[in-house]
Amino acid sequence: DGGITQSPKYLFRKEGQNVTLSCEQNLNHDAMYWYRQDPGQGLRLIYYSQIVNDFQKGDIAEGYSVSREKKESFPLTVTSAQKNPTAFYLCASSIGVGSGYTFGSGTRLTVV
């Protein structure tokens, strides 16, 4: 079955460390997105990409980085510059305008 796989489901990070969240899709979707979810704040866009080797900053890109070397993969790195990284991170993909998104099951990141 086609879908989006996010891994790991839970991730713990020490302060000062970079961590990378994986997002893989086999839907042949061009567009991929990363969102951050905090209680009561809805979903906030971190980065998005529509084609390989190209991506755009979203509303809260500071402290994050991404790459898009393959159509299927859009990993997100949470760097030590992100001051408050504890959150639920969601990856999504889309086939284009009006189609909506397909979401992964999320990664919960906790700083310890």
Added chain:
Amino acid sequence: AQSVTQLDSQVPVFEEAPVELRCNYSSSVSVYLFWYVQYPNQGLQLLLKYLSGSTLVKGINGFEAEFNKSQTSFHLRKPSVHISDTAEYFCAVSLTTDSWGKLQFGAGTQVVVTP
């Protein structure tokens, strides 16, 4: 720029009672509208969407929504809820002119169904 407002942060409802979740949007151009559901510690799942045509849209799990252009609203309804409908619900919009189809989400409405 567009914005989405979900008017209720939490809606308590008894099992088998009806529920309505309110969503208003603002945009200078026409939009596509979506409702998603999120169960605890999971991703979001599409309930329904409005692109064009009939303003009453039916979705999965017995949900429906009505697009009202004059009131810029897209309220979600279900005539009889089940315990399993306990979840968070998100309204989202995208501009018809945005070729990337990026979604702007509301803050979410938590629905709690009790026996």
